[in-house]
Amino acid sequence: MPDQTQPDQVQPNAAQQSPGSVAGRLAVVRGRIAAAADAAGRGPDEVRLLVATKTQTADAVLEALAAGVDLIGENRVQELVAKAPAVADRVADGTLAVHMIGHLQRNKINQVLATATGLETLDSLDLARAISDRCVRDDRTGSQALDVMVQVNVTGEESKSGVGPDAAAELAAAVAALPGLRLTGFMTIGARLADTSERGVRAGFARLRAVRDEVLASGAPGTGTATELSMGMTGDLELAIAEGATIVRVGTAVFGPRAAP
Numbered sequence: 505m506p507d508q509t510q511p512d513q514v515q516p517n518a519a520q521q522s523p524g525s526v527a528g529r530l531a532v533v534r535g536r537i538a539a540a541a542d543a544a545g546r547g548p549d550e551v552r553l554l555v556a557t558k559t560q561t562a563d564a565v566l567e568a569l570a571a572g573v574d575l576i577g578e579n580r581v582q583e584l585v586a587k588a589p590a591v592a593d594r595v596a597d598g599t600l601a602v603h604m605i606g607h608l609q610r611n612k613i614n615q616v617l618a619t620a621t622g623l624e625t626l627d628s629l630d631l632a633r634a635i636s637d638r639c640v641r642d643d644r645t646g647s648q649a650l651d652v653m654v655q656v657n658v659t660g661e662e663s664k665s666g667v668g669p670d671a672a673a674e675l676a677a678a679v680a681a682l683p684g685l686r687l688t689g690f691m692t693i694g695a696r697l698a699d700t701s702e703r704g705v706r707a708g709f710a711r712l713r714a715v716r717d718e719v720l721a722s723g724a725p726g727t728g729t730a731t732e733l734s735m736g737m738t739g740d741l742e743l744a745i746a747e748g749a750t751i752v753r754v755g756t757a758v759f760g761p762r763a764a765p
C-alpha cells in the first residue's frame with residue numbers, strides 16, 4: 505500500500521478527489537497532518553491517523569478504508585459490535601487496527617476483546633485487572649496481548665473519564681505489569697472545559713507527553729513499549745502534533761459534521 509501520508513502524494517490526490525467525498529476530506533486531513541508535522545520538525549510518518557467512526561454507517565467506514573485508512577476508533581461498544589462484521593476481514597489479515605476510544609464498562613469487556621485490537625481508555629486498575637484476567641483466561645498473553653493506553657484527564661476536570669495526571673504514571677506502571685495487556689502509551693481528550701485557549705490546550709497535551717516521558721524513563725517492567733501519545737482531534741490536531749502526538753483521532757474532518765444524537 506502506498507504511503508499516502510507523503511505530502512507530495514497528498515496534494516495531487518486532494519485536487520483529484522471531490523472535496524465533499526470521504527476520500528477528498530481524508531486527503532485534506534492528511535495534508536494538515538503532514539504540514540503540522542513538518543512545522544514541528546517531524547516526519548509525516550511519525551503521526552498516525554485514527555479515524556473516529558462514531559455515528560457513521562458501516563458503508564461510510566468502508567469508504568474510509570478504501571481511501572487507505574488503517575486505524576479506526578469507536579466510542580460505543582454497541583457500534584463497535586454492529587460494524588465489526590464489515591471490517592472483520594481487514595482485522596483478520598492485520599491491515600486494520602480497531603481501537604475502543606470511548607469509556608468501557610466492565611460488563612462489556614468480552615465484546616471489546618472479541619472485536620477490538622486495542623483499548624485507549626484504561627483509567628482504573630480495577631478495569632485493567634478485569635481485562636487482564638479475561639485475556640489470561642482466553643490465552644491472550646505474550647504476542648496475543650491486548651494493546652492498551654492509559655487515558656489521562658490532563659486538566660483533572662471532574663466530569664470526564666480518565667485518570668488524573670498525578671496518578672497516571674503509577675497506574676501505567678501497574679497496568680504494564682499485568683499479563684495479557686501491552687501498554688502502548690497514553691491518550692487524552694484534552695482540555696475541554698478548563699482552559700480552551702490555544703495555550704491551555706497545548707499545555708494539556710504537553711502534560712500527557714510529560715507523563716509518557718516519566719513512565720518511559722522509569723524503566724518499570726513492561727513500560728518500554730509505552731511510546732504512543734493519542735491526542736488531537738479535528739479542531740486541535742495541529743496543536744497536538746506540535747506537542748508530540750503520535751496518533752490523532754479525527755472524525756468530523758473526515759466525515760463532515762455528525763447528526764445530533
Ligand SMILES: *Cc1c(COP(=O)(O)O)cnc(C)c1O
Nearest residue numbers: 556579605737738753754755756
Ligand atoms: C469523536 C471523538 C473524536 C473525534 O472528534 P472530531 O472532533 O469529530 O474529530 C476523537 N476522540 C474521541 C474520544 C471522540 O469521541
